[in-house]
Structures are given as structure tokens and as C-alpha cells.
Amino acid sequence: MTPMIETRGLSKRFVKRLDLAAKIAERLGADVREEVVSAVDRVDMTVAEGEAVGLVGESGCGKSTLGRMIAGILPPTEGRILFRGVDVATMDEREGKKAALQVQMIFQDPFASLNPRMRVEDIIGEAPVIHGIVAPRDKADYVEEVMRRVGLDPDYRRRYPHQFSGGQRQRIGIARALAVKPEFLVCDEAIAALDVSIQAQILNLFMDLKEALNLTYLFISHDLGVVKHISDRVVIMYLGRVVEVADTEKLFAAPNHPYTRALLNEVPRLDLRRRNYQPVVGEIPSPLDPPSGCHFHPRCPHATRRCREEAPVLKEIAPGRLSACHLNDGT
Amino acid sequence: MAGTGPTLRVEGLRTHFFTNDGIVKAVDDVSFAVDRGQTLGLVGESGCGKTVTGFSVLGLVDPPGRVTDGRILFNGEDLLTAGEERLRSLRGNRIAMIFQDPMMTLNPVLRIETQMVETVLAHQDVDRDTARQMARDAMGKVGIPSPDERLHAYPHQFSGGMRQRVAIAIAFINKPDLIIADEPTTALDVTIQGQILFEAQKLCRETGTALIWITHDLAVVAGLANHICVMYAGRIVEEGRLDDVLDWPIHPYTRGLLNSVPSQKKSGERLEQIPGMTPSPLNLPPGCAFKTRCPRADHVCDAEPELREAVPGRRIRCFHPHTQGTP
Ligand SMILES: Nc1ncnc2c1ncn2[C@@H]1O[C@H](COP(=O)(O)OP(=O)(O)OP(=O)(O)O)[C@@H](O)[C@H]1O
Ligand SMILES: Nc1ncnc2c1ncn2[C@@H]1O[C@H](COP(=O)(O)OP(=O)(O)O)[C@@H](O)[C@H]1O
Ligand code: SF4
Ligand code: SF4
Ligand SMILES: [Mg+2]
Ligand SMILES: [Mg+2]
Numbered sequence: 001m002t003p004m005i006e007t008r009g010l011s012k013r014f015v016k017r018l019d020l021a022a023k024i025a026e027r028l029g030a031d032v033r034e035e036v037v038s039a040v041d042r043v044d045m046t047v048a049e050g051e052a053v054g055l056v057g058e059s060g061c062g063k064s065t066l067g068r069m070i071a072g073i074l075p076p077t078e079g080r081i082l083f084r085g086v087d088v089a090t091m092d093e094r095e096g097k098k099a100a101l102q103v104q105m106i107f108q109d110p111f112a113s114l115n116p117r118m119r120v121e122d123i124i125g126e127a128p129v130i131h132g133i134v135a136p137r138d139k140a141d142y143v144e145e146v147m148r149r150v151g152l153d154p155d156y157r158r159r160y161p162h163q164f165s166g167g168q169r170q171r172i173g174i175a176r177a178l179a180v181k182p183e184f185l186v187c188d189e190a191i192a193a194l195d196v197s198i199q200a201q202i203l204n205l206f207m208d209l210k211e212a213l214n215l216t217y218l219f220i221s222h223d224l225g226v227v228k229h230i231s232d233r234v235v236i237m238y239l240g241r242v243v244e245v246a247d248t249e250k251l252f253a254a255p256n257h258p259y260t261r262a263l264l265n266e267v268p269r270l271d272l273r274r275r276n277y278q279p280v281v282g283e284i285p286s287p288l289d290p291p292s293g294c295h296f297h298p299r300c301p302h303a304t305r306r307c308r309e310e311a312p313v314l315k316e317i318a319p320g321r322l323s324a325c326h327l328n329d330g331t
Numbered sequence: 332m333a334g335t336g337p338t339l340r341v342e343g344l345r346t347h348f349f350t351n352d353g354i355v356k357a358v359d360d361v362s363f364a365v366d367r368g369q370t371l372g373l374v375g376e377s378g379c380g381k382t383v384t385g386f387s388v389l390g391l392v393d394p395p396g397r398v399t400d401g402r403i404l405f406n407g408e409d410l411l412t413a414g415e416e417r418l419r420s421l422r423g424n425r426i427a428m429i430f431q432d433p434m435m436t437l438n439p440v441l442r443i444e445t446q447m448v449e450t451v452l453a454h455q456d457v458d459r460d461t462a463r464q465m466a467r468d469a470m471g472k473v474g475i476p477s478p479d480e481r482l483h484a485y486p487h488q489f490s491g492g493m494r495q496r497v498a499i500a501i502a503f504i505n506k507p508d509l510i511i512a513d514e515p516t517t518a519l520d521v522t523i524q525g526q527i528l529f530e531a532q533k534l535c536r537e538t539g540t541a542l543i544w545i546t547h548d549l550a551v552v553a554g555l556a557n558h559i560c561v562m563y564a565g566r567i568v569e570e571g572r573l574d575d576v577l578d579w580p581i582h583p584y585t586r587g588l589l590n591s592v593p594s595q596k597k598s599g600e601r602l603e604q605i606p607g608m609t610p611s612p613l614n615l616p617p618g619c620a621f622k623t624r625c626p627r628a629d630h631v632c633d634a635e636p637e638l639r640e641a642v643p644g645r646r647i648r649c650f651h652p653h654t655q656g657t658p
Contacts, residue, residue, distance in 0.1 A: 200591035268550035277529035
């Protein structure tokens with residue numbers, strides 16, 4: 001079956017432009033160069049219809065950048081994004097707009113992503129009217145329906161975002177995304193800023209909506225407990241590259257990649273009391289100057305000379321399981 | 332120096348903020364104790380009063396806030412009557428705090444070495460060279476490679492995780508009797524969090540420092556603490572030995588919190604959720620503050636529950652605790 005979303009060799013490089021001081025220094029003959037960050041480096045991944053895929057990795061590894069490219073709000077530097085098998089770059093304007101509505105994004109900070117001067121009814125109702133999803137005269141009823149769906153009291157429709165709690169604001173963000181009837185939601189740390197008891201409410205809402213509306217998710221989170229709970233499959237990233245892909249259950253039962261293993265080891269767990277932490281050594285390297293070969297080699301307990309010289313490719317190690325580590329070529 | 336009794340005992344602490352909109356009872360009758368070499372986990376959701384509790388112990392509450400009642404006994408000495416000069420000599424010396432943002436500790440315009448050496452010289456009678464050697468050792472202990480080089484750097488030249496490790500090194504450098512750590516790993520990645528937890532644990536074992544670890548993450552506390560206090564709306568609602576509380580929570584709020592953690596459920600299953608949201612501190616419901624969200628609430632809860640020992644070694648604030656039946 002054609003996946004709903006597929007990326008092929010998708011890359012994003014950000015160029016840190018020289019500031020004035022650096023430009024002057026360059027004129028005077030100093031060796032300064034524009035720095036390039038490979039935020040996302042040739043990523044191939046798929047998300048099937050109705051699936052929830054978790055995207056995990058440490059800060060700065062490129063999760064948000066990948067998510068924003070998939071959501072169509074950040075142009076890739078290289079590579080392709082296929083929506084239901086069609087390259088979005090080759091779509092005409094009408095098709096492109098349609099595909100853009102189908103993929104919506106939900107952000108970590110619900111406050112920053114909501115216009116403080118708009119009433120909730122307009123935040124939720126404006127886009128569907130503009131895109132002809134509802135007629136202007138049906139807007140009020142439609143807003144009411146969407147608000148109910150995400151557990152907001154429609155009586156609050158004339159309020160402004162600052163009059164809501166964090167959890168309610170996240171519900172408004174979800175309602176705004178749902179109002180244009182998307183098939184695919186990219187949730188970027190969508191519950192990270194919420195209190196524990198509120199996180200459970202929003203996670204339940206995501207699971208209910210998935211059932212009710214047959215939604216497909218890319219669920220970006222640094223919280224492995226949350227990812228384990230909500231995802232069917234998990235993609236692990238390290239410094240711009242995908243290092244492992246697996247069914248959630250298999251990944252947590254038997255992680256393959258040394259980085260995944262380290263990550264799972266570090267997760268605090270309620271059932272591990274007064275444990276002896278055995279930390280992974282070393283810092284997360286700077287993406288401006290990533291290590292040669294396998295990016296993980298300075299922190300990897302199994303690193304060999306080959307790891308320092310040659311980047312491992314992501315390949316199938318079992319049906320539906322991918323990993324990028326030289327150890328899998330072992331004897 | 333320490334007599335018998337706990338390193339820190341807080342009794343009936345109340346810290347209120349007298350704002351234009353009304354009185355915020357940020358901390359309202361909080362009591363706990365922590366012994367030498369022990370770790371107390373102070374957990375609760377944002378705004379429940381964890382940070383203000385820590386600040387109160389260090390005498391760092393600024394107007395419009397004020398400690399209005401209670402006793403804070405540090406090695407038997409009441410800090411609330413101690414005076415600013417005495418507090419200043421204790422802070423950074425016998426008591427240290429690690430903040431969520433390490434830049435609360437670090438001065439951006441000073442080299443790391445200068446800050447560490449000054450911290451030592453302010454409280455210990457040693458010469459500069461000895462202080463420098465202590466700084467180098469402290470950096471090594473928190474796992475910072477090539478400490479000699481790193482000591483000459485400025486805070487901005489470090490990553491967030493490294494800055495936090497330096498802040499920890501500074502907190503431990505005078506071997507304090509008590510450290511209060513306020514969500515020091517919340518902003519960090521799991522692998523870096525693991526490193527910091529490892530260092531804190533190791534240093535406490537080595538020095539016998541009593542540790543108060545403030546966090547909203549129950550799993551972090553599970554890995555670190557011996558004892559736990561759960562706070563809600565300015566009060567401790569449940570307190571006891573870590574294993575007892577996590578395995579058999581008897582306050583409805585603690586139960587709700589534990590049940591809402593995803594790992595407690597099978598994947599994909601609906602999580603148990605606590606309905607509603609934390610009430611505004613300016614507008615707490617009369618009686619039990621958890622009443623509006625509690626599945627066990629009834630008319631009895633219109634009165635205010637007192638903290639009491641419901642089962643041996645466990646204190647809770649609730650009229651209808653889960654003391655009967657299975658955990
Ligand atoms: N607009 C930009 N200009 C320059 N660099 C950028 C830009 N956006 C992101 N980057 C860089 O790209 C890399 C990946 O960033 P990204 O935001 O995708 O990380 P992330 O995995 O989402 O991290 P986090 O978990 O902290 O949200 C980082 O090194 C970041 O500094
Ligand atoms: N300077 C202040 N002025 C007024 N209210 C404050 C001040 N500092 C904290 N508070 C209030 O005190 C309560 C407890 O805050 P805090 O201890 O920071 O919570 P936590 O650390 O548990 O998230 C909150 O309701 C907060 O809004
Ligand atoms: S390729 Fe080498 S360095 Fe990279 S994860 Fe595998 S063993 Fe470790
Ligand atoms: S006192 Fe009543 S409302 Fe409060 S926690 Fe106990 S049962 Fe619930
Ligand atoms: Mg991000
Ligand atoms: Mg706080």
C-alpha cells in the first residue's frame with residue numbers, strides 16, 4: 001500500500017550567515033567561513049495511513065526540522081516528500097494547497113502559536129471558512145462541534161487565549177488543526193509543556209481522535225514513556241540522521257543500535273528504585289562540527305576504527321526493522 | 332558540628348505572597364525532615380509551591396513574599412531567627428542550592444575558575460593555590476574532561492548540561508550539609524540527565540550531604556530518593572518512605588498522579604486522568620483543595636483535612652484515604 005507520507009533523501013542545511021565582525025575579519029584575511037548545520041541529513045522514512053510514528057532523539061538532532069518539512073512549512077534543501085505517492089514539489093497549486101491542509105502541525109508551546117488578539121471562535125473557525133470547508137453562516141455551529149470534540153466548553157468561544165490554562169490552550173491548538181479536516185497530524189512535543197496530570201488528558205484526547213477520525217500521526221517527543229504509549233512504530237534520530245526504525249514493542253524489548261540502547265537505559269522508571277545510574281559518556285556533539293564516520297562513535301562503547309572513518313548506512317536487519325550500525329555486519 | 336536529629340527539619344512553614352490581587356498562600360503549613368546522607372524527593376505539579384519551599388529554607392524569598400509562620404531548623408538552629416548575615420555565611424557553604432537554570436548560580440562575566448575559587452575562599456581558611464586545586468578536583472568529580480583547560484572558560488562556552496555540572500561542582504565544593512536541587516535536570520536530555528543524577532548520587536554518598544530533590548517527575552525521584560513528599564496547592568498531601576508511597580499511594584491525588592504516568596499502563600490503553608485542572612492559588616476551594624478533582628470527595632471534604640499519620644510511617648491530608656484493600 002502507498003504510504004501516506006514518504007521522505008526520500010530529505011535534507012535541510014541551515015547556513016549561519018557571517019555577522020559584521022566576522023565579515024570584516026574575513027576581509028582582513030582571517031580564515032572565517034560560513035558555518036553550515038546539517039539539521040536533517042538524507043532521511044528516508046514512511047508513515048502509513050492510520051499509523052502513529054514516534055520520532056525520538058536528543059535536543060538539536062533535527063526532529064522539529066524534519067517535522068516542519070513534512071508539514072510543508074519549511075522547504076527542504078534536498079530530497080523529496082511524497083504525499084500519498086505524489087511528490088509535493090510537482091503538484092499544481094490546487095493540489096498543493098489541498099495536500100497542505102491535509103497535514104497539520106501541533107506545537108509545543110500552545111501560547112506562542114495562538115494569536116493573542118483573536119477570539120477562540122476565530123482561531124478555530126477562520127481557516128475552514130477561508131478554505132471553503134464550511135459556509136460562513138455555519139461557522140458558529142462548526143466551531144461548537146470542533147470545541148466539543150477536543151473537550152472544550154463551547155461557552156468559552158468568545159474568550160481570548162490568555163484566559164485559558166495550558167492544557168486548554170493545547171486543546172485550542174488541536175481544535176484549530178482539526179478544523180481543516182486533516183488526515184495527518186505532526187505533533188511536536190505537544191504535551192511537553194503540560195503538567196503530568198494534564199498530559200494524560202491530552203494523550204487520551206490524541207488516542208480518542210485517532211480512533212474517531214482515523215488520523216495518522218508523527219509524534220515528536222523526547223519522552224520515551226509517552227512515545228512508547230502512543231506509537232505503533234518508532235524512528236530514532238541522532239545528529240540529523242535516522243539511526244534506528246522499529247515496531248514500538250520490538251524496539252523497547254530489544255533495541256539494536258548502541259545509541260538506542262543507551263537512551264533506553266537512561267530513562268528514569270518508576271519501578272527502578274535508588275538505581276545506580278550508569279551514564280552514557282560524553283556530550284551531545286555540536287551539529288556544526290559532527291564527528292566523522294558514525295556520528296555516535298565518540299560516545300559509543302563499541303566504536304572501532306571503521307566507525308570513525310565510515311558512516312554506517314541505515315539498512316534492514318529484520319523484517320520492518322532498520323538500523324545504522326557497523327556491528328550488524330559482524331561475523 | 333551536627334548534633335543528633337535531622338540535618339534539616341521544617342515545621343509548619345507558611346510562605347505567603349501579598350499581591351495586589353490577593354494573598355497567594357504559596358506554601359501553607361509544610362513540614363518535613365531530611366537526615367544526613369538521605370535524599371528527600373519533593374514532587375508536585377507546577378505552581379504547587381516546591382520552589383518557594385526551597386527559597387524559604389535559604390532565606391531567598393523576596394517581597395511581596397514573606398515567611399509568615401513556622402520553624403526551619405538546620406542542624407538544630409532556627410534559620411528564621413538567624414539574621415541575614417548568618418544566612419549569608421551558611422549559603423554556599425553549609426547549604427547550597429542548584430537551580431533549574433544554572434545561570435542563576437554562574438556569573439556570565441567571570442571565568443569558571445574565579446567563581447569556584449571565590450566560593451571556596453569566602454568560606455574556608457585556605458590559600459589560593461589550595462582553592463584552585465579544590466576547583467580542579469571538583470570539576471573532575473562531576474565528569475568534566477580536561478578540567479585545567481575548562482576552568483579558564485566562561486559559562487557561555489559550555490553546553491547546558493556542562494553548565495549544570497559546573498553548578499553542581501560549585502554546590503558541592505565546600506562539602507555542604509544540605510543541598511536543595513530545584514528541577515536541575517528538567518531542561519536537559521535524558522542521557523545528560525542520567526549523567527547529572529549519577530554525579531549527584533555519587534557525591535552525596537561520598538560526602539554524606541543531605542539532599543532535597545525537587546521535581547515534577549516521579550520516575551526521577553524513584554531512582555534517587557529514600558523519602559518523598561507530594562505537594563498540592565501549597566500543602567504536603569502525602570509523605571512517607573519512597574517505596575511505600577510509590578507502591579501503595581493512599582492519597583487520592585498521589586494515586587491519580589501515579590496512574591496518569593504512561594508507563595503504568597499497557598501501550599495504547601487509555602490513561603487514567605485527573606479531571607479538571609489545578610485551581611488558581613488566589614481562588615482555592617474551601618476545605619480540601621483537591622475536592623473539585625477528587626473521585627472520593629463528599630460533603631465531609633468541605634472541611635479542611637489535617638496532616639495525620641494514617642498508617643505507620645505515612646502522613647496524609649485526606650478524609651477518605653485508600654487505606655483499605657489492595658495497594
Ligand atoms: N532557522 C534555523 N537556523 C539555523 N539553524 C537552525 C534553524 N533551525 C534549526 N537549526 C539547527 O538545526 C538543528 C536541528 O534543530 P531542530 O530544531 O530540528 O532540533 P530538535 O531535534 O527539534 O531539538 P529539540 O528537541 O531541542 O526541539 C539544530 O542544530 C539547530 O540549532
Ligand atoms: N514572586 C511571586 N509573587 C506572587 N506569587 C508567587 C511568586 N512566586 C511564586 N508565586 C506563587 O506561589 C505559588 C508556588 O510557586 P512555586 O513554588 O514557584 O511553584 P513550583 O516550584 O511548585 O512550580 C504559585 O502559585 C506561584 O504563582
Ligand atoms: S557504527 Fe560503530 S560507533 Fe556507530 S553505533 Fe555502531 S558500533 Fe557504535
Ligand atoms: S479530603 Fe476528600 S476531597 Fe480531599 S483528597 Fe481526601 S477524599 Fe478527596
Ligand atoms: Mg524541537
Ligand atoms: Mg519551581
